Amino acid sequence: MNDISPQVVDGKAADPAAQEGELPKVPAWQLAVTFNEIALSSFGGGLSAWSREMVVSRRGWMTDAEFLSAMTICRILPGANQVNVAVFVGTKLAGARGAAGALVGLITVPTLLLVGIAAIYAIFQKSPILHHVLGGFAAAAIAMTLSMVWRTGRSTLTSVMPILLFAATFVLNGILRWPLWWTLAITAPIGIAWAWRQAAPAKPTPPGPSLEVTPGSAAP
Amino acid sequence: MTLTLALQLCQVFGITSLLAFGGGNAVIPQFQMLTVEHYHWLTSRQFTDAFAIAQAAPGPSTLIVSLLGYRAGGVWGALIATAAMVVPTSIIVYVMARLWNAGHGEHRLRHAVQNGMAPIAVGLILAGGLVVAREAESSILQLAMTAVATIILCASKVNPLIVAVCCGVLGGLLSA
Numbered sequence: 001m002n003d004i005s006p007q008v009v010d011g012k013a014a015d016p017a018a019q020e021g022e023l024p025k026v027p028a029w030q031l032a033v034t035f036n037e038i039a040l041s042s043f044g045g046g047l048s049a050w051s052r053e054m055v056v057s058r059r060g061w062m063t064d065a066e067f068l069s070a071m072t073i074c075r076i077l078p079g080a081n082q083v084n085v086a087v088f089v090g091t092k093l094a095g096a097r098g099a100a101g102a103l104v105g106l107i108t109v110p111t112l113l114l115v116g117i118a119a120i121y122a123i124f125q126k127s128p129i130l131h132h133v134l135g136g137f138a139a140a141a142i143a144m145t146l147s148m149v150w151r152t153g154r155s156t157l158t159s160v161m162p163i164l165l166f167a168a169t170f171v172l173n174g175i176l177r178w179p180l181w182w183t184l185a186i187t188a189p190i191g192i193a194w195a196w197r198q199a200a201p202a203k204p205t206p207p208g209p210s211l212e213v214t215p216g217s218a219a220p
Numbered sequence: 221m222t223l224t225l226a227l228q229l230c231q232v233f234g235i236t237s238l239l240a241f242g243g244g245n246a247v248i249p250q251f252q253m254l255t256v257e258h259y260h261w262l263t264s265r266q267f268t269d270a271f272a273i274a275q276a277a278p279g280p281s282t283l284i285v286s287l288l289g290y291r292a293g294g295v296w297g298a299l300i301a302t303a304a305m306v307v308p309t310s311i312i313v314y315v316m317a318r319l320w321n322a323g324h325g326e327h328r329l330r331h332a333v334q335n336g337m338a339p340i341a342v343g344l345i346l347a348g349g350l351v352v353a354r355e356a357e358s359s360i361l362q363l364a365m366t367a368v369a370t371i372i373l374c375a376s377k378v379n380p381l382i383v384a385v386c387c388g389v390l391g392g393l394l395s396a
Contacts (some may be wrong), residue, residue: 039279084310087314107283109301110277114274127353143273143373143387152345
């Protein structure tokens, strides 16, 4: 805990070569540039693949194992996964400045682009052609969502209980339109308790990355 | 941009972001409920259009909040909504990353939370897809494009942008 020191918590502190804790290996501006590049390369999804490609393969800032465990933690935490990964990587490489740099790099240009698109949309939204083009984009976006369900579902819905949790969540939130917190109030305790019991008799899990390991696949 | 609206934006996006377990798409139904049904900042149709634009545009798809904020309060609305969406969770991630790097990490609880929440997240993502699909045009063409695009995206590693552009062009051409 000693590395949560005031000069690191303060976002605009000192100089890049901080005096104690982990020395920042990468300047914050370079994180910003890199995550901006990641964001702009990822038209139409695929952000996590691009993040790995840049952070691990091209920049060599992290090993695959480090990156995967970072992704795992970021999946547990609330918030958009890709934003979380950027903040996590930034924090690891350069503390608070790195976190801010990665976050700003990831979202600034895309946000401005979207504001521009929103303004154009507001002018042309009555146009029937635009409507049909966006209808096509909506079909693709729904398809992207379904393929995400397919990909993540294949690795997680491997036994009866996960399938029940998945189905219950979908019905409560998607079909009955329960608000998110009511849905989670029902399903999350059941899911965590189930996974906790699953973990008990098994051999102790090695501390390394275990992104794709599911209790079902580890069952005898 | 009134103070009331600014506070509403912070509340809608700030609080919802803290519930976004399983990624940004898991809170799409919640956003739809709040921005369309509760505050009437935009119509269902505009919401579905915003979802489509945010998915296809570069950057995290969670930046749909920029579009929703823009409908509510213009450029400032977009900026406030985006900040409310990313800043609180980023602070949490920052603190967790510090703790993690300092060697704290309770493995059994971490695995229980991760494994227990994973199927729930998948359910929430599918629910988000359904909410958006409900509002989209339900023509035969639309359904066929969705089905074909889904199969292509599941079965291949083709860049989703190519699929999105093809669907957009097809939608424009075939309706004309």
